[in-house]
Amino acid sequence: MRIALLGTGPWAERVHAPVLAEHPGIDFAGVWGRRPEAAAALAGAHGVPAYEDLDRLFADVDAVSIALPPAVQPDLAVRAAEAGCHLLLDKPVALTVPDARRLAEATARNHVASVVFFTVRFGGEQALWLEKQAAVGGWFTARSDWLGSVFAPGSESPYAASPWRQEKGALWDVGPHALSVLLPVLGDALEVTAAAGPRDTVHLVLRHTGGASSTLALSLTAPVEAGGTSMELRGTAGVAHLPERGEGPVRALHGALDALRESARTGESHPCDAAFGLRVVEILAGAERSLADGGPAGL
Structure with a gap:
């Protein structure tokens, strides 16, 4: 796959380009960026061409890997899909439901x-743990914490300068992961009900189709000492906890490319396809309505 x-x-720079360069089933075919000089530098570091003409790029490749802000991603992904390119998308796929729906419809x-x-x-x-718990079933409730420190005092995160994260906060950055x-x-x-916490922190309560409920705590401003990710399930099978992350995003991106x-190759949709990305955006938009209205939002 080119x-x-x-x-x-x-x-x-830190994740996508190195993985594309080393993945054994991938031919890393080039880089495009909104700043041509940055695209030339990144492409040169990996010995691939830099493109300024997007239509030419789409014609030269089988797929695109997108690492762009979510407000920029939908238009370019739709153009790529219309040119016949397969899509490796970043989360969230968009910042509005219409944009996410337009993208999902273009892939289909x-x-x-x-x-x-x-x-x-x-x-x-x-x-593997998630697959096992989905098969077990019988879950009564779940609790999930995604507490990042991107904007916390003392943080040295390279993503602290991200304008869209500064504007949209944890709900739209770590909310999709949860x-x-x-x-x-x-x-x-x-249904989703949202309540504001300190700084950009948001608490969500979800009611699920299977009858279970879940609570989420999301933040990008948690103290560095308090950051981390956890998920706890409780049901007829007892209590289960999400294992600690043992592999970083580089290893995971190899899996996403596979x-x-x-x-x-098969023409079969993946569970994490653009349609699922659309559903995530619909829930996040529902949470924003709940924050504004002070009550639950139907989905």
Whole structure:
């Protein structure tokens, strides 16, 4: 699979480009960025061409790996899908429901494979644990904490300068990750209620189709000493805890690329495709309505 990278920021430089360069089933075919000089530098570091003409890039490759802000991603992903390119998407796939729906519809209409890179869904022991818990069933409730320190005092995160994270906060940055692990285990969400916490912290309560409920705590401003990720399930099988992350995003991206290649080969949709990305955006938008209205939001 010939695949090009769209994006030149820290996520593209630290994760996407190195993985595309070393993945054995991938031909890293080029880089495009909104800043041509940054695209040339990143492409040169990996010995691949830099593109300024997107239509030419789409014509030269089988797929694109997108590492761009979520407000920018939908338009370019739709163009790529219409050119017949398979899509490795970043989360959230968009910042509005109409944009996310337009993207999902484009992948279906053009019969291209799509995979959204939710890191836990492609990462080793945690991914296997999720499959096991979904098969067990009988869950009564779940609790999930995704507490990051990107904007906390003393943080040295390379993502602290991200304008969209500064604007949208934890709900839209780590919220997609939390939903990506809860929904396959507890079922789709019927209703969401949101409450604001300190700084950008948001607390969500979800009611799921299987009858279970879940609570989420999301933050990018937690103290460095208090940050971390956890998930606890309680039900007829007892209590289960999400294993600690043993592999970083680099290993997970290899898994996401394998999933994209398989979906493109078989024509079968992956569980984390653009349609699932749309559902995540619908739930996040529902949470925003709940914050504004002060009550539950139907989904």
